[in-house]
Amino acid sequence: xxxxxxxxxxxxxxxxxxxxxQSILLHAHRLVRKEIDLLKAExxxxxxxxxxxxxxxxxxAILLLPALNVLAAAAVTALVALELAGWVASLIVAAVLIVIxxxxxxxxxxxxxxxxxxxxxTIDTLERDARVLKETIKNDA
Numbered sequence: 001x002x003x004x005x006x007x008x009x010x011x012x013x014x015x016x017x018x019x020x021x022q023s024i025l026l027h028a029h030r031l032v033r034k035e036i037d038l039l040k041a042e043x044x045x046x047x048x049x050x051x052x053x054x055x056x057x058x059x060x061a062i063l064l065l066p067a068l069n070v071l072a073a074a075a076v077t078a079l080v081a082l083e084l085a086g087w088v089a090s091l092i093v094a095a096v097l098i099v100i101x102x103x104x105x106x107x108x109x110x111x112x113x114x115x116x117x118x119x120x121x122t123i124d125t126l127e128r129d130a131r132v133l134k135e136t137i138k139n140d141a
Contacts, residue, residue, distance in 0.1 A: 024136055031129055039122040046117055057108070072097060 072093050079089030 021137075024133070028133055031133075035122060035126050035129065038125065039119050042119040042122050043117070046115075046119075050115060050117070068097065 075093045075096075076086070076089045079092060080086055084092075
């Protein structure tokens, strides 16, 4: 017998009709596809933001290097003008620049650690959808 024969037969009860389960599965399939699309969009957005941030940091660092060299030379010259030996002035400027560089690197690492690439919104929605689907199947069974 075909599915149509079951639905048209007077001896078949609504609980025997497979259409509610098929309907639930169809909706679940559509829901999963939409959640996958949401996941892709969310991950893509976060990766794009992180990529843009890394590019801006790299360009800024490249432009900053020559400026720091000139600034360091000026600082050494100023210390030499205060009658410090050239090598002492160079060591002082280098030490200050190393401390500043370490602070900046540690700050950047801390910021990157705080950036989450986990698609939290999608995961929360999937968990909620799974609960609703389970309840629906349970109630229809």
